[in-house]
Amino acid sequence: MRNILTIAAKELRSYFVSPIAYIILAVFALVFGIFFNVSVESFIRYVLAQGQMGGNVSLDLHETLIARLMGTINTIGLFLVPMITMRLFAEEKRTGTIELLLTSPVRDYEIVLGKWLAAVAFYAALLVVSSLNFAILLYFSNPEWKPILVAYLGLFLTGCATLALGTFVSTTTRNQIIAVAVTFFACLALWIADAVTVFGSGFWAEVIGYLSLISHFNDFSRGLLQAKDVVFFVTFTIFFLFLSVRSLESLRWRS
Amino acid sequence: MIDVQNLSKRYGGFTAVDNISFHVERGRIVGFLGPNGAGKTTTMRVLTCFLPPSRGSVSIAGHDVLEEPLAVKRAVGYLPETPPLYTDMSVEGYLRFVSEIKGVPARKVAGRVEYALKRCALLDVRGKLIAKLSKGYRQRVGLAQALLHDPQLLILDEPTSGLDPKQILETRDLIRELSGDHTIILSTHILPEVEQVCQEVIIINKGRLVATDSVANLRNRLQGADAIAIEIFTEGAAIDPQSAEQLLAAIPGVARVHSNGLREGRIHLELEAGPGRRIRSAAVNAILSRGWQLYEMKSITYSLEEVFLEVTGASAEESPSSAGDAAEEEAQ
Numbered sequence: 001m002r003n004i005l006t007i008a009a010k011e012l013r014s015y016f017v018s019p020i021a022y023i024i025l026a027v028f029a030l031v032f033g034i035f036f037n038v039s040v041e042s043f044i045r046y047v048l049a050q051g052q053m054g055g056n057v058s059l060d061l062h063e064t065l066i067a068r069l070m071g072t073i074n075t076i077g078l079f080l081v082p083m084i085t086m087r088l089f090a091e092e093k094r095t096g097t098i099e100l101l102l103t104s105p106v107r108d109y110e111i112v113l114g115k116w117l118a119a120v121a122f123y124a125a126l127l128v129v130s131s132l133n134f135a136i137l138l139y140f141s142n143p144e145w146k147p148i149l150v151a152y153l154g155l156f157l158t159g160c161a162t163l164a165l166g167t168f169v170s171t172t173t174r175n176q177i178i179a180v181a182v183t184f185f186a187c188l189a190l191w192i193a194d195a196v197t198v199f200g201s202g203f204w205a206e207v208i209g210y211l212s213l214i215s216h217f218n219d220f221s222r223g224l225l226q227a228k229d230v231v232f233f234v235t236f237t238i239f240f241l242f243l244s245v246r247s248l249e250s251l252r253w254r255s
Numbered sequence: 256m257i258d259v260q261n262l263s264k265r266y267g268g269f270t271a272v273d274n275i276s277f278h279v280e281r282g283r284i285v286g287f288l289g290p291n292g293a294g295k296t297t298t299m300r301v302l303t304c305f306l307p308p309s310r311g312s313v314s315i316a317g318h319d320v321l322e323e324p325l326a327v328k329r330a331v332g333y334l335p336e337t338p339p340l341y342t343d344m345s346v347e348g349y350l351r352f353v354s355e356i357k358g359v360p361a362r363k364v365a366g367r368v369e370y371a372l373k374r375c376a377l378l379d380v381r382g383k384l385i386a387k388l389s390k391g392y393r394q395r396v397g398l399a400q401a402l403l404h405d406p407q408l409l410i411l412d413e414p415t416s417g418l419d420p421k422q423i424l425e426t427r428d429l430i431r432e433l434s435g436d437h438t439i440i441l442s443t444h445i446l447p448e449v450e451q452v453c454q455e456v457i458i459i460n461k462g463r464l465v466a467t468d469s470v471a472n473l474r475n476r477l478q479g480a481d482a483i484a485i486e487i488f489t490e491g492a493a494i495d496p497q498s499a500e501q502l503l504a505a506i507p508g509v510a511r512v513h514s515n516g517l518r519e520g521r522i523h524l525e526l527e528a529g530p531g532r533r534i535r536s537a538a539v540n541a542i543l544s545r546g547w548q549l550y551e552m553k554s555i556t557y558s559l560e561e562v563f564l565e566v567t568g569a570s571a572e573e574s575p576s577s578a579g580d581a582a583e584e585e586a587q
Contacts, residue, residue, distance in 0.1 A: 097340065100335075103333045104306075252307055
């Protein structure tokens, strides 16, 4: 445990001594801030217009505004996750520092978990930044807070899963550009995997559709906490962390 | 301390290390000598558990590298060929991190870092970013990193490569100082380095073990026969290479004379003495007594290549005198 935390702390620290952490945080805060502003404004206009026409304003604030904003955070995350995980192992392989880790009395899974945890912690920092926007919303209106928490759990679990995927990709290359590109396209493919159910049906369409990250996330964003979705993300995460450990082990046999 | 039995390491179809065995006693400084690509780094990587052996067994301080890798890693401090440095960290921060992953107890970390900083003369750069350090300092940080957990065995891969002459001397001194507390195995392709620093030498070439011996024995084998190069001025004296060769061959103790002919008005000759014989003053006297002018006389130092020729040549002859060296037998 101490080894995992040591590695995680070192990794987290190196995010923040390079400009990349600040760039990611700033871009995220800006892009989501714009989305948030535009969405809230158009929501208010819509409500006012309905009111003027004498219609019965019974819009669900969560369904029409918050759930969509959660989806926006998730989509921005799709772009940022590869940048967070790209250097985890690729950098160490390029500079040769991986030799230090692999000849130290730490287990391979401790190295993988430490690095992945650092990435998760950084991703969590992004979520905290985004939550400031919702704090403002909570201050000026009274949406239900429980579905918001569930949606955040969904964001967090999606992050854990895609970061695990990115960690695995990073163990397979020494080139960070390749790590970014492969992670991004793999996540994108999983993101939209449920599209196959539109075009086809049958066993394989169902299997591929099941792997879609977005369809599992959508339940969370609507405020539904379901065991099947939690199990999916946890399994997905463990699977790719396990692959990362095996990939790290195989380094010894191949290199 | 180190026991290697029939170690082989293959990458795909390429055999980097081929069936080598050797043994290193506690407290020794052993030089691992060989040209580039001989398999030195691969062997060291197997000793440090970075790579698993393809065949054979390796045990360090009584622990097998495959069965108890964590125990082996705790017993070994390793400086790879390129020091594994996180350049975005300060020297002190880096050493603290390495202490922690090397399993130094939390309350001892500060003390060990201080010890390594002092030992490797890094106190004045402790707060600096590693990225800003010169090559010599980086090498020292690499060495400090290997000392942190007070390992029984230090494995240093080319610790002096890429350093300037002053830094090389400092590093060698440091290694000699460290030898009191640790068993040390260091690789190099520089012969004098082995002579100056090590007590024993393991020579490998193309993945095979060529010789294991003490440095003293190796030196005797190479320099027991005094070899000198002589140049004689021919100007004003009618001499030819043959007569010079005959003159010198007649000196008692000279085992072999080889003439390299006449160039730039000088006769070039190489003399080799019989074992234990000193021939220099006799050669000078012989030349001067003929009234010839001696232009230059110098010792011939063996290059690494010649050492290999010498050592591999000796083992190929299977002479009974060197048959005691079991390792050589195996290399054939």
